[in-house]
Amino acid sequence: MSETVVGKRKPVKYSPILPGTEDWPVVQLSRNRKQFIQEIITESELRVKGITINRNALIDELESTLYTEMLRVKKNPWKVDPEDEYAFWHKIKSNLLNLTNDSQAAAAKTEEKLLKEIISRYTEEIAGNFKPSHYRLARTLVTYGFSRLLNAARIKKFGAFWRNDYTLQDKIHITGEMEHVRELAKKGTVIMVPTHFSNLDSILIGWVIHTLGLPPFIYGAGLNLFNISIFAYFMNSLGAYKVDRRKKNVPYLETLKSYSSMAIRKGCHSLFFPGGTRSRSGSIENKLKLGLLGTAIEAQRMNYEQDGDKAKKVFIVPVVLNYHFVLEAPSLIHEHLAQQGQERYYYENDEYSTSYKIFKFMIQFFTKGSDISVSIGKPMDVLGNPVDKEGNSLDPHNRIIDTKDYFTSNQKVTRNKQREDEYTRMLSHVIVKRYHEINRVFSSHLVAFVAFEIIKKRHPRLDLFNLLRLPEEEQVISYDEFKAKCQLLATEILQRKEKGQIDVASHFYEDLDELIAHGLSNVGMYHSKRPLIRDKKGNITTQDLATLYYYHNRLDGYGFEKFIK
């Protein structure tokens, strides 16, 4: 795998591929927002009607939508919800109730009207409101603010606050196929599909996209993030549209898909977190949500239907984010364990609950040294075939494939939902495979994995939940044993890197003692209870086994367990 390490030495400067904001697809979209919204409403209506074959099915769908929405309004209201939620759904309810009194034709009309009202409401909520001026401001804030902090912290001299010796790129290493993605963004529509570990991911990716000189991407951000004003500001400015995970009814999901599909067709580069939500366990996603991913495939087919051989291609770019430290780790892993159904206690501690906490974290992050890496994978077509610089899809023998042929039968591009569902599944398998290949192992992942596996192997009879309740004195590992196991695993990891099955951070080549020291000092470094430390006797131990388990999971799915005997 070719790899350009940005950072350490002089960071590469990428010029914007589209100089004027006027040309950005997302700007064009927001300029014609009204028309765009109308188109989405029309398309969503058609979709819902395609699913609900007859009137009765449509009424069923409306009723179940109403029921779940009323329940949501009552049981689970959020700060971002509009004031008139209750009134709106109440109105829908009385309209639905009156249906029985109407004649057939009148009732059918009312149903359609209600569906349209609901879909319009959803569309308005989902649609982002991109403003180039806000985008520039947010971007400047991020870049400028962060570099001030960074320089003030790294250079301990008077006036360091204003120096520019360090930039964000020293902190955040971008590796992989940057040039390739830039090329393709000029030729087609790029869809980035990153792993998702932290709420910071979207801001981080936003920064990466800007750094690479790409126009802003649109992406679906959880509506819950808009509860927090600092996030809401950034999200709104970075081209986010809103995804509400509470709403699972058909009209909502179809509206969401219409939005994504249509934006892609209009050439807006997009960002999906295909895992759907942050990885609770800390492991790389191995099962992806297929709904939004499917819109990429659908949009590609519709492009071909519309423009034949001249159609714009859609490119999928897997991205893996790596951290030494994930702020939410303790609460994520507790949620994960609770989901597994074995822990009875209810644990809630949202680290992102206030803007203040986030700000505090930012300061910590930039003033202490914890690096982040962003690995950009090889771009692919919507079937997972690699593409060259011109955007041609290639087969394993480097013969050019016409992607249109995947959607063709009897020499015509045809619609076939089941076929596209299957393609989506195939694509998701390829993405997961690429994730594992471009994942860059950090020292902290290595030490966390080895330490947890040693403790686990000592107690083969305990299940995970009992293991996590081990008394402290059983959680101590002698340094020599620890080092020997780290050696075994590190060797294996480097061998697999040679085969292109995994990647490692540049610090991975250091001497083993230093690598371990680096890992220990970095793994979950800002948690109040550290997942891994050396005690006074020099032994390895943990202050929080569950969080250690979280960081350990990062190397899950590679079959590394058998190297810790």
Next chain:
Amino acid sequence: MASKNSSNKPIGVVGSGSFGAAVANLLAQNNEVLMYARRKEVVEDMLQNRVCHGHTLHERITPTNDLKYLAEQCEIIFPVIPSANFREMMKQLSPYLHPYHMLIHGTKGLDTSLAPSGAMESGAKLTREHVKTMSEVIREESVVVRIGCLAGPNLARELADGHPAATVVASHFDEVIHEGQRLLRSDRFQVYGSADLIGIELCGVLKNIIAIASGALSGMDLGENARALLISRGMVEMIYLGRALGGNTQAFIGLAGVGDLVATCSSKLSRNYSVGFRLAKGEKLNDIIGSMDEIAEGVNTVRIMKKLADHYKVRAPITEVLHKVLFEDMTVQEALQYLMKFPLNTDIDFI
């Protein structure tokens, strides 16, 4: 019945064995068929005599020796050739294939060409990574994704005689199943669909093991109780092995599983059955194979599955003793004794 295929493109068949000819004849009832044979003289012979392995060829079948032409003319192709030649054939065909092609194969064997050389003969272990079903070979060697397979009780001779029968077309794609049904269905031939591609492929592959054993029972004249015992225990073994390779239980209790198993275990028309039969009569494996004009896939399947069962620790007594009989000089009588002493406690423990 007139073809509904709007483009009226011919349907391709790759392979000129007896099952290939039977499939081509079924297809020719509704469509033009291009039938590929690797050897020129076979094509010449088919052109002149209109006969292939005793099957009279339908008038709508055109033999050809040109894979490129076949791929250009046909969107739907049925590869029906021995598993040992399958990957090589795919390599030759692959440059002419496009993602719009559909491939529905009828090969009932496994591919081990990715295994380290000599692994099959030596004691080296074999894993799933090295053993591929034909649909996996198609995926690896070409850009074709719309892939299906044919499996079921389809003894070629009976099909040719026009006896009623049915088959299963399995694919992850509904459109492939629909095409298979549209192309093959007739008054005398029923076509079922399944989404478990790997499971259905494995049904066809694994039943050949049991067919050899069944032939051996007949060779020893042991009667129908013994065969019923073999078929039901054989089915359990197929399910264990099949699941270890990624199939679902359901496939094995359907037409392609138990249906095909019963047909192959009871019919002298089956090649694998005759291997077992002749072994029981005292012939040597090499002589049997040498005298057959077509390949009995089961022999190689026993070899592969024995290694896989060892590696994945799957209980497969029938496969194990067959391996001893075929390759380790155990006699059929000894094998039978061994099996009857095998400690089994539960009848069914997988549903």
